Structure formats: C-alpha cells, structure tokens
Amino acid sequence: xxxxxxxxxxxxxxxxLAALLALTACSNAEAEAAGEAAFPDLADSAACVELREQxxxxxxxxxxxxxxxHTPGYEVVNxxxxxxxxxxxxxxxxxxxxxxxxxxxxxxxxxxxxVPTVASGQADWIVSNLYATEERAHGGxxxxxxSKVFDGILVATGNxxxxxxxxxxxxxxxxxxxxxxxxxxLVEGVAPDCEAAGLEAPxxxxxxxxxxxxxxxxSGRADAYMNDVNTVKGYIAAHPDDLDSAETVMLDYxxxxxxxxxxxxxxxxVQAALVEIQGSGLQAELAGKWALDENALAEPTVLSVG
Numbered sequence: 001x002x003x004x005x006x007x008x009x010x011x012x013x014x015x016x017l018a019a020l021l022a023l024t025a026c027s028n029a030e031a032e033a034a035g036e037a038a039f040p041d042l043a044d045s046a047a048c049v050e051l052r053e054q055x056x057x058x059x060x061x062x063x064x065x066x067x068x069x070h071t072p073g074y075e076v077v078n079x080x081x082x083x084x085x086x087x088x089x090x091x092x093x094x095x096x097x098x099x100x101x102x103x104x105x106x107x108x109x110x111x112x113x114x115v116p117t118v119a120s121g122q123a124d125w126i127v128s129n130l131y132a133t134e135e136r137a138h139g140g141x142x143x144x145x146x147s148k149v150f151d152g153i154l155v156a157t158g159n160x161x162x163x164x165x166x167x168x169x170x171x172x173x174x175x176x177x178x179x180x181x182x183x184x185x186l187v188e189g190v191a192p193d194c195e196a197a198g199l200e201a202p203x204x205x206x207x208x209x210x211x212x213x214x215x216x217x218x219s220g221r222a223d224a225y226m227n228d229v230n231t232v233k234g235y236i237a238a239h240p241d242d243l244d245s246a247e248t249v250m251l252d253y254x255x256x257x258x259x260x261x262x263x264x265x266x267x268x269x270v271q272a273a274l275v276e277i278q279g280s281g282l283q284a285e286l287a288g289k290w291a292l293d294e295n296a297l298a299e300p301t302v303l304s305v306g
Contacts, residue, residue: 038098039094039098039282041280045280048273048276051272051276052099052101055269057265058101058102058265059102060101062104063104063105063266064122064124065093065107065125065128066109066114066117066125067085067109067114067127068109068111068128068209069108070111071087072234072235073087073230073292074128074230074231074290075087075089075090085106085108087290088287088290088292091289091290093125095273096257096270107123110209111178112179112208114128114180114258115140116139116140118258118259119141125257125258125259125266125270126141126257126259127257131251131253131254131255132254132255132256132258141260141261142258142259142260142261142264142303143302144259144274144302144303145299145301146254146255146256146274146283147297147298148250148297149250149251149253149255150250150296151227151228151229151248151250152229152247152248152249153224153225153245153246154214154232154235154244155223155224155225155245156217156223156243156244157243163224163246165246166183166186166226166249168197170187170202170224171199172194172199172200172202173202173203173223174202174222175187175223175224175225176205176207176212176214176225177204177205177213178207178210178213179207179208181227183227184204184206188204205221210225210235213225218242218243226249228255229245230290234291255298261304261306267302267304268302271301274300
C-alpha cells in the first residue's frame with residue numbers, strides 16, 4: 001500500500017544512526033498525532049505568528065504535497081514505517097506548514113507527473129527536490145526557489161567509460177535518467193559534438209524512478225546516471241563496492257517548491273515562510289541532519305511565467 005499520511009518524522013539515511021532514526025521518528029510522529037508542531041520554535045517565532053495572522057485562510061487546512069518518493073536524503077518511504085515518508089523535503093514541508101498553520105499530506109506520483117498533478121488540482125504543491133525551470137513552469141505552476149543545484153554523475157566503480165561530465169566523454173555511452181529530468185535535453189545536446197568527432201551519440205534510457213536508474217547501472221544496462229550530488233553520494237554509500245562518482249557539475253538551475261500558477265496568496269506565503277526558515281538557520285540544520293552537505297542555500301525567489 002502506498003503511503004498517503006502526513007509524516008513529521010526525522011531520520012538519518014545511514015545504518016549507523018538507525019537507533020537515532022527510530023527515536024526521532026517516534027517523537028515527531030507523536031507530536032503530529034497530538035496536533036503539535038514538529039518545529040515549535042519556528043511556529044512560535046514573531047515572523048510566523050504574523051504570517052498566520054496575514055493568511056488566516058491557510059490556518060487549519062491540509063495541503064497535499066505531490067512527491068516522487070525515490071530520492072534518498074530528500075524523500076523516501078520510511079524503512080521503519082511504510083506508511084510514512086522521511087527526508088529533507090518532508091521536514092522542510094512540515095516546517096513551512098508549522099509556520100503557516102497548515103498540515104501536510106502526500107500524493108506519491110511518477111516524477112514526470114509532479115507538475116501535472118498540481119496543475120490539475122489533484123495536489124496543492126510540490127516539495128520534492130524539483131529543479132525550477134521555465135519549461136516546467138509553463139506546465140501550470142509557479143516556483144519558489146530555495147537551493148542551488150549541484151549535479152553528480154553516478155557510474156560503476158572505477159568509472160570504466162572515463163566519463164568526465166556532460167560532454168563528449170558521454171559519446172557512445174548509455175545514460176539512465178528519470179523521465180522529465182532537465183538532464184535529458186542536456187545529454188541529448190551532446191549528440192552533435194559526438195557526430196562531429198565521428199563518434200556515436202549517447203543513448204538516453206528513461207525510467208520512472210531514481211532507483212530504477214541506479215539498478216540499470218548495477219546490472220550493466222547503463223553507464224551513467226545524473227542527479228543531485230547528494231543523491232549520488234547516497235547511492236554510492238549504499239553500494240560502495242559497485243558505484244562511484246565521475247564528476248560534479250553545477251547546473252544553472254535552482255531547486256524550487258511548485259504551487260499552482262495564479263495562487264499568489266499561497267505562493268507568497270510559502271516564500272515568506274522560507275525566508276524565515278532560512279534566516280533562523282533551520283534549513284541549514286535540516287540539510288546537515290540529512291547529510292546534504294552541498295545543499296547550498298538559494299534566496300527564496302519566484303519563477304513565474306503566468
């Protein structure tokens with residue numbers, strides 16, 4: 001059964017801290033069940049109190065987060081409780097909800113369905129490690145950015161194809177990517193340079209989840225996979241004998257929260273809550289908690305094409 005309930009759990013993605021994961025998850029789940037804020041200091045801050053006064057229609061509501069729960073460190077199914085999600089984005093969404101006075105529940109969907117799910121009204125927002133792009137915004141959402149993007153390239157141990165980046169080192173290789181990823185056109189864009197050098201263009205194999213992409217490398221069906229560098233490091237930690245990192249690439253994107261285009265009240269309230277969360281140091285604290293050491297803060301700004 002797919003999880004759909006609100007999760008204010010906390011955890012760490014490494015087995016060495018499993019005991020702490022269980023204790024913290026129970027603590028946050030109990031707070032949620034009791035109707036208490038998972039981040040009471042934030043909720044009680046003057047800025048958040050004022051934001052709830054300014055946005056009374058948000059208080060006491062439930063906002064559904066469309067997410068793709070297959071990105072370790074950001075959002076996955078809790079291995080200790082299959083009815084819950086855990087990760088940085090889960091905590092961040094809960095923090096925003098605490099600040100603005102609403103609860104959060106979840107609708108898991110395929111990655112390529114994140115934007116259409118909000119645009120069609122099936123969910124209210126996307127907090128799911130989604131890169132904010134104009135192309136995605138044209139799908140019917142506005143974005144509020146909160147983090148810079150550093151992409152890692154996952155390969156088999158030893159990097160047997162000598163991949164060095166999103167460049168001609170990809171010629172003749174097979175790259176596994178999630179459907180709808182911004183990296184798809186970037187990899188496809190290498191083809192003309194490959195052909196000019198008399199080499200075969202890279203082949204892009206599309207999958208529904210990061211886990212499927214990684215399995216393609218482990219089984220020898222793909223040579224590389226690209227995603228946020230923290231995600232890449234997580235998979236290497238899980239398969240230290242089989243996987244390696246080829247390169248880290250800074251992309252000209254930011255990670256953003258998606259909300260329905262035209263819902264300026266909700267959008268602007270989320271942006272203001274993010275400003276307070278960053279200013280209080282909570283976002284950096286959550287990044288450290290989930291071992292996202294390269295989760296560089298980005299000033300909360302709006303990307304809108306509507």
